[in-house]
Amino acid sequence: MKIYNTLTKTKEEFRPIRPGEISMYVCGPTVYNYIHIGNARSVIAFDTIRRYFEYKGYRVNYVSNFTDVDDKMINEARAQKISVSALAQHYIEAYRADTAALNVQPATLNPRATNEITAIIKFIQQLITKGYAYESAGDVYYRTRKFANYGALSSQNITELEAGASEHVNVAEQKRKEDPLDFALWKKQKQADEIAWASPWSLGRPGWHIECSVMSTKYLGNTIDIHGGGQDLEFPHHENEIAQSEAATGQKFVHYWMHNGFVTVGADQAKMSKSLHNFVTVHDLLKTTDPQVLRFFMASVHYRRPINYSTENLEQAKNILQKFKNTLVNLAYRLNDSSISDRSPAVQAAIAQTERNFIKAMDDDLNVQNALAAIYDLLPILNANLSLAKVDKEALKHAQKLLTDWLGIFGISTKKLLNTVQKQDDEIVRLVAQREQARKNQEWAKSDELRDKLKAMGITVEDTPQGTRWRRD
Template identity: 70%
Template sequence: MKIFNTLTRKKEEFKPLVPGQISMYVCGPTVYNYIHIGNARSAIAFDTIRRYFEYKGYKVKYVSNFTDVDDKMINEARKEEITVPELAERYINAYLEDTNALNVEPATVHPRATHEIKEIIAFVQDLIAKGYAYEVDGDVYYRAKKFMDYGELSDQNIEQLEEGASEHVNDEEQNRKEDPIDFALWKAQKESDEIAWDSPWGKGRPGWHIECSVMSTKYLGDTIDIHGGGQDLEFPHHENEIAQSEAKTGKKFVNYWMHNGFVTVGKDQEKMSKSLHNFVTVHDILKEVDPQVLRFFMASVQYRRQINYSEDNLKQAETILERFKNALKNIDYRLEDDTESKVSDSLRSAIAKTKENFEAAMDDDFNVQNALTAIYEVLPVVNANTNLSNVDKDELKKFKTLLSSWLSIFGIDCEKLTASVASSDDAEIDELVKKRDEARKNKDWAVSDQIRDQLKELGVTIQDTPQGTRWTRD
């Protein structure tokens, strides 16, 4: 298995620290609002990756945090006249509700920054003792230049970092820092109503970057296999995590850095973000879109590629899911009939080749497009086999199990997918099919063809099989 490592900017052979086990940390949301589909992209992408590892037999310890205190949360809580913990609780519950609807597996641990204050303070004290951090009037900053490899993850040199920092640091903060690229580990309380904790430097709260270093090392160890997140976190967040963690432990922090692509919207494919006010929340989308369709749409693009969110692309995902549903229903139909099973070497060979191609694609940095193509190519073979007088029931059953496990990697529950949900026009379709059967029995081909055309206009395909007439939606 090969994974693209952002740190080295190349695909590398994946070798976990402990054979058969994987430690994986993925940065979670700042919980001051409902998540938009850009946030959901990261949750879905790494859930898909996690599920494939589990499919391969690995035991995955998966940690994903909640940032439940920061400037945005403080401002929003003031605006709503509630406490920061009350705001956090509301949107953590909303996040869990939305991701559960999208069939994202719960993390092994979902730590919160505010639950780790003692550990964060100890971590910062250690960095000060080692000369990597300094305190100024209750604020604590990290000496970025002291860490020799600072900028390596984001592929930037110190001059580029200083130029970028100078554009974002005001004069007051600049006068407090030893260097413009230094970043905050601990922030002093600025106003009396601001949420804060006692510390050796006075009342304050943790900076954003320090919390992930503390939580990943606490729950997964000083060195972990995989650290994931969106591309926008490469710098400064993940760059700063490396500097903090390796300065404290003296060990390599992460073996494989993985970053998912953005979600874009519109013809110009503009990046979706809350700051650009062009985002759509998952909470709102799920009021109109089947969660399985949204999940499959998001999971069916390789994690490093960007996704363009549009109604057309959602519709395409829905169409593909309908094909899977029809294939599974065709298999179930034949497994339940009373015909004898007949061995099919060609079907067996096709299924074995599909499994080989699927896993080869997923082993190549989780190339989900090629993996899905392998499945698409075998569906006509399977569907054709289900129309034979005698089918290889053992192979069909085997394929059903494989297809269910493959789709599960993409977060699709096949039982839900194939569940019969009666539409308002199902009774009308059943009646038309019955009339067509009668016409065929009476050799009234004109009426039979007329009804077939009528069904086609309703988006229904008729299948005349040795076991009787079946219909599926296109």
């Protein structure tokens, strides 16, 4: 299996640190608002990646944090006149509800920054002791230039970074820094209502970047297999994590860096973000959209490519998912009827080839589009066999299991898919029985009328020597 490593800019053969196990850290949300679908893209992308590793037999230790203290948290809590902890708890619960609706597996652990203050202070002290950090007027900063490979992940030039930093650092902060490139590890409390903890340097709070370094190394070890997040985190967040972690531990921080593409919106395909006010929250979208459709829409695009969000693209995903659903319903129906089984080497060969094509595509840096295309090509072959008087039951049972497993990797529950159509079944069975009775009574006009009604419901009725059968189109 090959994975694209953002650090080396190449696809590399995946070799875990421990055989059969994977340590995986994915940056989680800052919990000051509902997540929008741009945030959900990262959650779904790495859940899909995790699921595929588990499909291949790996045990995945999956850690994803909650950033529950930073400037946005403080400002929003102040605006709502509530505590930062109350704000965080509300949106953590909302996050769990929204991601559960999208069938995202719970992380092995969701550490919270505010529960790790002691560990953060200890980590910062290590960096000070090693000369990589310094205290200034109650703040603590990291000496960026002291880390030799700074900028390698995001392909940033240190000279260009220096010019950019000089433009964005305010005068007061610049006076506290040795260098414009230095970034904060600890921030002294500026106003009395700001959440703060005691430290050797000041009453204050941790910087954003140090939180993830501490939580990943604490719960997964000094060196981990995979670190993931959105492309917007490459710089400065992940760049700073590398500098902090490797300076503190003296060991390689991450073997494989993986970053998902943005969600774009509108004709100009602008990146969706809260700062641009062009976002749609998952919380609101789920009020009008089937969560399985939204999940499939997000999971069916290669994780490194951008996704353009539009109602048209969402509808297209819905139609494709419907075809998978129809085949699963037809499989369940024929496997439960009294059809005589008849071996079909062609169907068996097609299923085996699809399985090889699926794994080949997914092993190539999780190429979900090629993997789905392979499954999609199998559907008409299965449906053709399903329409015969004699079906290859063993082959179709195998196909049913594979489809369930494959769609499960994309977060689609076949049980839920089948349940959504179960409510229609009683009505369909009743209409089919009425039509069959009309045929027996030679009431041809009524029979045709009932057939047309079923057709409008997406149901095709087949009159066979074994009796009347129906299937979804």
